[in-house]
Amino acid sequence: MRIRRVLVLIAGAIVVAVAAIVGWMVFQPGPYAFAKGSPVDLAAYKGRPPTGVPPELAHADAATRGEYLIRMADCEACHTAKGGSRFAGGRPFVLPFGTIYTPNLTPDPDTGIGKWSDAQFLNAVHKGIAPDGSHYYPAFPYASYTMLTDADVLAIKAYLFSLKPVHQANRPNTFGFPVNQRWLMAIWARLFNPDHRFRPVEGQSEAWNRGAYLVEAAGHCGECHTPRNLLQALDQRRKFAGGVAEGWNAYNISTDRNDGIGDWPPDDLAVYLAAGHAKGRGVASGPMGEAVALSLAHLTKSDIAAIVTYLRSVPAMASGLPKAAGPAPATPKLANIDNPVGKRLFEGNCVGCHAWTGAGAAADHARLTGLRSVNDPSAANVVQIILNGRGKPGTPKPYMPSFARSYSDAEIAAVANYITARFGSTPSKVTPADVAAFRKEN
Amino acid sequence: MPPAPEAATGLPRRAVLYGGAALTAGLLIGIELPWGAARADEAVPAGKRFNAFIHIAPDDRVTFTLPAVEMGQGVYTSQAQCIAEELDVALDAVIAAHAPPDQANYGSPVFVVQATGGSTTTMAWSGPLRKAGATARAMLVAAAAARWRVDAGSLTTESGVIAHGPSGRSIRYGEVADAASRLSPPTEIKLKEPAQFRLIGKPMHRIDTPDKAAGKTVYGIDRMLPGMKFATLMASPVLGGKVGSVDQSKALAVPGVAQVVVLDDLVAVVAGNTWTAMQGLNALAIEWAPGTNAGLDQAQLWTNLEKASLGPGVVAKRQGDAPAKLRDGDVFEESYELPYLAHAPMEMTNCTVHVHDGGCEVWTGTQVPGFAQTGAAKALGIAPEKVTINNHMIGGGFGRRLEVDGVIKAVRIAAHVDGPVKVTWSREEDIRQQLYRPLYHERLKARVENGRIIAWHHRVTGGSVMAHWLPPAFKDGIDSDAVDGATEVPYAVGDRLVEYIRHESAVPVAFWRGVGPNGSIFAMECFLDLIASKTGVDPLAFRRGMLDGTPRALGVLNLAADKAGWGTAAPPSPFGTRRGRGIALMNAFGSFLAAVADVAVSDAGDVRVTRLVIAADVGKVVNPDILEAQIQGGAVFGLSAVLFGKISFAGGQVEQGNFNDYRILRIDEMPAIEVHVVPSTADFGGIGEPGTVVTQPAIANAVFAATGVQLTRMPIDRALIAKGA
Amino acid sequence: MDLKINGANHQVDVPDDMPLLWVIRDVLGMTGTKFGCGIAQCGACTVHVDGIAIRSCQLPVGTVGGRAITTIEGIGDTSAGAKIQKAWIELEVIQCGYCQPGQIMSAAALLAANPQPDDDAIDAAMAGNLCRCGTYVRIREGIKHAARA
Ligand code: FES
Numbered sequence A: 001m002r003i004r005r006v007l008v009l010i011a012g013a014i015v016v017a018v019a020a021i022v023g024w025m026v027f028q029p030g031p032y033a034f035a036k037g038s039p040v041d042l043a044a045y046k047g048r049p050p051t052g053v054p055p056e057l058a059h060a061d062a063a064t065r066g067e068y069l070i071r072m073a074d075c076e077a078c079h080t081a082k083g084g085s086r087f088a089g090g091r092p093f094v095l096p097f098g099t100i101y102t103p104n105l106t107p108d109p110d111t112g113i114g115k116w117s118d119a120q121f122l123n124a125v126h127k128g129i130a131p132d133g134s135h136y137y138p139a140f141p142y143a144s145y146t147m148l149t150d151a152d153v154l155a156i157k158a159y160l161f162s163l164k165p166v167h168q169a170n171r172p173n174t175f176g177f178p179v180n181q182r183w184l185m186a187i188w189a190r191l192f193n194p195d196h197r198f199r200p201v202e203g204q205s206e207a208w209n210r211g212a213y214l215v216e217a218a219g220h221c222g223e224c225h226t227p228r229n230l231l232q233a234l235d236q237r238r239k240f241a242g243g244v245a246e247g248w249n250a251y252n253i254s255t256d257r258n259d260g261i262g263d264w265p266p267d268d269l270a271v272y273l274a275a276g277h278a279k280g281r282g283v284a285s286g287p288m289g290e291a292v293a294l295s296l297a298h299l300t301k302s303d304i305a306a307i308v309t310y311l312r313s314v315p316a317m318a319s320g321l322p323k324a325a326g327p328a329p330a331t332p333k334l335a336n337i338d339n340p341v342g343k344r345l346f347e348g349n350c351v352g353c354h355a356w357t358g359a360g361a362a363a364d365h366a367r368l369t370g371l372r373s374v375n376d377p378s379a380a381n382v383v384q385i386i387l388n389g390r391g392k393p394g395t396p397k398p399y400m401p402s403f404a405r406s407y408s409d410a411e412i413a414a415v416a417n418y419i420t421a422r423f424g425s426t427p428s429k430v431t432p433a434d435v436a437a438f439r440k441e442n
Numbered sequence B: 001m002p003p004a005p006e007a008a009t010g011l012p013r014r015a016v017l018y019g020g021a022a023l024t025a026g027l028l029i030g031i032e033l034p035w036g037a038a039r040a041d042e043a044v045p046a047g048k049r050f051n052a053f054i055h056i057a058p059d060d061r062v063t064f065t066l067p068a069v070e071m072g073q074g075v076y077t078s079q080a081q082c083i084a085e086e087l088d089v090a091l092d093a094v095i096a097a098h099a100p101p102d103q104a105n106y107g108s109p110v111f112v113v114q115a116t117g118g119s120t121t122t123m124a125w126s127g128p129l130r131k132a133g134a135t136a137r138a139m140l141v142a143a144a145a146a147r148w149r150v151d152a153g154s155l156t157t158e159s160g161v162i163a164h165g166p167s168g169r170s171i172r173y174g175e176v177a178d179a180a181s182r183l184s185p186p187t188e189i190k191l192k193e194p195a196q197f198r199l200i201g202k203p204m205h206r207i208d209t210p211d212k213a214a215g216k217t218v219y220g221i222d223r224m225l226p227g228m229k230f231a232t233l234m235a236s237p238v239l240g241g242k243v244g245s246v247d248q249s250k251a252l253a254v255p256g257v258a259q260v261v262v263l264d265d266l267v268a269v270v271a272g273n274t275w276t277a278m279q280g281l282n283a284l285a286i287e288w289a290p291g292t293n294a295g296l297d298q299a300q301l302w303t304n305l306e307k308a309s310l311g312p313g314v315v316a317k318r319q320g321d322a323p324a325k326l327r328d329g330d331v332f333e334e335s336y337e338l339p340y341l342a343h344a345p346m347e348m349t350n351c352t353v354h355v356h357d358g359g360c361e362v363w364t365g366t367q368v369p370g371f372a373q374t375g376a377a378k379a380l381g382i383a384p385e386k387v388t389i390n391n392h393m394i395g396g397g398f399g400r401r402l403e404v405d406g407v408i409k410a411v412r413i414a415a416h417v418d419g420p421v422k423v424t425w426s427r428e429e430d431i432r433q434q435l436y437r438p439l440y441h442e443r444l445k446a447r448v449e450n451g452r453i454i455a456w457h458h459r460v461t462g463g464s465v466m467a468h469w470l471p472p473a474f475k476d477g478i479d480s481d482a483v484d485g486a487t488e489v490p491y492a493v494g495d496r497l498v499e500y501i502r503h504e505s506a507v508p509v510a511f512w513r514g515v516g517p518n519g520s521i522f523a524m525e526c527f528l529d530l531i532a533s534k535t536g537v538d539p540l541a542f543r544r545g546m547l548d549g550t551p552r553a554l555g556v557l558n559l560a561a562d563k564a565g566w567g568t569a570a571p572p573s574p575f576g577t578r579r580g581r582g583i584a585l586m587n588a589f590g591s592f593l594a595a596v597a598d599v600a601v602s603d604a605g606d607v608r609v610t611r612l613v614i615a616a617d618v619g620k621v622v623n624p625d626i627l628e629a630q631i632q633g634g635a636v637f638g639l640s641a642v643l644f645g646k647i648s649f650a651g652g653q654v655e656q657g658n659f660n661d662y663r664i665l666r667i668d669e670m671p672a673i674e675v676h677v678v679p680s681t682a683d684f685g686g687i688g689e690p691g692t693v694v695t696q697p698a699i700a701n702a703v704f705a706a707t708g709v710q711l712t713r714m715p716i717d718r719a720l721i722a723k724g725a
Numbered sequence C: 001m002d003l004k005i006n007g008a009n010h011q012v013d014v015p016d017d018m019p020l021l022w023v024i025r026d027v028l029g030m031t032g033t034k035f036g037c038g039i040a041q042c043g044a045c046t047v048h049v050d051g052i053a054i055r056s057c058q059l060p061v062g063t064v065g066g067r068a069i070t071t072i073e074g075i076g077d078t079s080a081g082a083k084i085q086k087a088w089i090e091l092e093v094i095q096c097g098y099c100q101p102g103q104i105m106s107a108a109a110l111l112a113a114n115p116q117p118d119d120d121a122i123d124a125a126m127a128g129n130l131c132r133c134g135t136y137v138r139i140r141e142g143i144k145h146a147a148r149a
């Protein structure tokens, strides 16, 4: 009897604990709850409306405004396959439980969204519900997009409908049980999608509110830069403390002075967002490179400034990254780094642009010293850029070739470890198996 | 026992195959060519041509118009050595000029057509060029003898001066050139005996080096013309695809872009400089119509090839009844597969063209000026005579410039451009849009009895280069190049059957340094190691036992093994704990080479070649220093191929594009290379390619020794030899 | 824009982001410096900027400013460059020659900075320069030969 009682008690305690943990995960602060002031309904907001296009474009034609809004929401990056037609979908995202392919957003009636009504489109973007009633996976950031106004969402739809239809059937995802149970997603949406439009904060500046709309609703920055909890929802208590995107570390963008962007002068931040590179700050690559190229680079100066204003208001959140190392000596003798394979690859393939000192040979964008990625002991982004490269050859934009095809896992691990040992604060210990795993990410 | 390959006629096999009547083609002594046809980089003063090769100006300047093209292999120097030897002029006084398209005068005695390749230059041209030099010398001497009224036999020549010993008189070549050229050439010509050689066989300095070291050499890509425009191009990324649609406005909006040329299969942008043209091309959003090859995939290409290799083949060589003997007994069988390869010479494909007044002028570096001329003419629908080809020093050929696709594309573009235009390919375009070394499947079968091979079956399957490049050499269903190295082997292997199966895919194919023997000899040498390993004998001893009939082969094999310390362990290396030593032999191009490779293999399967010892018997040698350089360079070419070389297709597109993914060996990955040359009086052999051919199986065999795994598909797949794989 | 190349001043009217390689080759017609890959993987385009070997295909001309550019056409006027060129001729390093302007520029920069380079230093300085003809054995010997001169 006593044993039964004890068991019941234990079971009860477990239930309570689980409920508490789940509750902790579910009942989270909103994305900008940190801000002083009181959120109000958009209609009640007295300042300049933070939604829609910026004032510079207020009188532009509908096509221009629609294109601007779709850039703000960066739909193209995910909904375009490598080498495929714009917005025709088919881009794979490799997740721990399978691969998901983005759907076709062109107005093709059979394979795209050509037959969708406005209500159906709003339902999809705000609630994550497809016209057939099924729920999307939260890889589609509708929990952010839900903050977009109806007008903005419909302007995006109008823009999509102005495109040439591309007949390209959607590919089914490859999820296994239990993730393939779509009804689970309905529960997820209930828990984690607030399903309400953006609420400006009285007491914050107009620029801040515009920035909040751009960052939280349209730009969905937190989807990559905020860590996730066990239920795959953003952990807003650790807002912008860094996450992972397609195997790349999406670094801390809170105002922590070491781990985040707290010590970046606002101008650096603005230049980085608009151009993908600020002096001494490395080059936006991987998913961030796409965000710059397809979205941020197209935003107006005032919108970039608004984003900077907002980002600089986010509380500092440490994530335990080491302090960046200073400049490295030029000696090829290599300060006793016992890594002949790494040295060999570095001198053959890297020195041409990055220089022996890691200070960049021909252009600042090739600098290695002082970069977050090089001072990240996981070396994830170092491995990623060696594998994937960035940009297109033969243009003035920063370009790095991909070395995935002809260099082995062992070679890439060796050169990544060599780079962090020489130019970073903490040598990484990437193994060939790690590189093999990174290769599978994309 | 098979006849020793070098026995036959003293001529290289290929010459015997289809040389025939052409052997005299280079020797039309006394024919005056209008000088304008052969444009040297420097203006040549009025003077006299003695024949198609030699021109002597009144100021004594001697210009040699050289039939074989210089692309790094040193033939300008070795050809000049041959002429200068017999003409008695100093080598550094000679000006070298590129031969114009003129098959009658410069057609290769080996290929008939005017072509430089296949390691044939020295074997083909040393004779005719020496004769040309000796003939011209005899005419100069005769003219001097007539002037002085003395017996020609009493005159001597040295460094461009004719001397009459008894009277102490002397006269320079330039002074008698005019008179000499009016004489009819002598019918009997006596060449020097080897003992009299002052240039041939000596490590003379190359005549092209000083300019190259100073950056003064003008390659095709360096040609500048007044009013020239610059263009770059992109052809359909999917093999054989067409341009669907292209909005030109984006390119034309780039400042400095002059014009967009849209042809059915490619788009070119013309601008004030190459960079701007590239920016214009980048700005274009081209919609391609991919066509029928969009599904082309590497795995499928391999499968199709393997299926084709199941036969039946065309018999290239039959000796005894190998199939009957292979029915029972100790029979071994294995297939070896070789990938598509790009040439990737450092000078990428480029061509400058001016189409005007119903004709066309072309500036480029080509191994085949005649093909360039006819190709350009055909593209424009004009007569070949209306096309002038100005040949240039070549920044690496390796077979890439035996094809004229780059000339034809440039001409097609230039037809739409006003004034001269230089079309420069990006590296990516050069790697993705060329003709490749064919995919080869080499199927081998052998029966061993009492430690000796008594029956041998070798079946070569692959795309035929000869079929498009030199159709007469593709006879009765056999590509004479693809089976080169298989039909004649140095080993006694009993009854033999060699077959060939032509299997074409959509991928266009071309010669590639080492040509057919790269495949056939690689397979044979790997297969011998497989048999040796399975029968538990030493690979060197196994080979020695089959070489009684070919002493030159045995000689190089023993020399390489000795110098490499065969029988001792390969030395330790920081690059891997598993170490191995491999040996290989090759006989092709009229030469014999053996190589011993030492490798270290890391746990992850990365291979580091630590040492290469190569022994060579190439017969007589024109220039031993160039010979050594060619073996070293050829070996590096083979190293890159066996370690990294691969062109693969996905969705009808080449997956590689630049040196980041089409990997070339770097200086810090180099093994030590030792070259040992056997002195020989046998006929001149070829040397541009053997180093490439022999190195690859030596490395593969060393990896086999180190890991116990014989890789049958190249390049080395590290996953298969990673520790625990 | 003003450029100082091999001691001479040149005025060019080109966009800032155009790589120096193309300014030298196509605009100024100095074709000794070669285009080999365009992505800093081959070294054929190597020039010196204030004595440092740099891949000109990656160097936006607008960032050069008043720094002194040396190309293969002018490297013979430096003592290290002259030694390298002499060694290259004496040892017959060159085959097709297309990569060699870049090799010579890299080797000259090495020798100027390190008059007695060992194998490790040669690897470090020369590994970025590809040679498809495979002249590496002689490049190494050539540098050592020049160092002895
Ligand atoms: S062209 Fe600049 S490194 Fe290759």
Ligand code: FES
Pocket (backbone or CB within 6 Å): B072, B346, B395, B396, C094, C095, C096, C097, C098, C099, C100, C130, C131, C132, C133, C134, C135
């Ligand atoms: S000499 Fe030809 S590429 Fe180096």
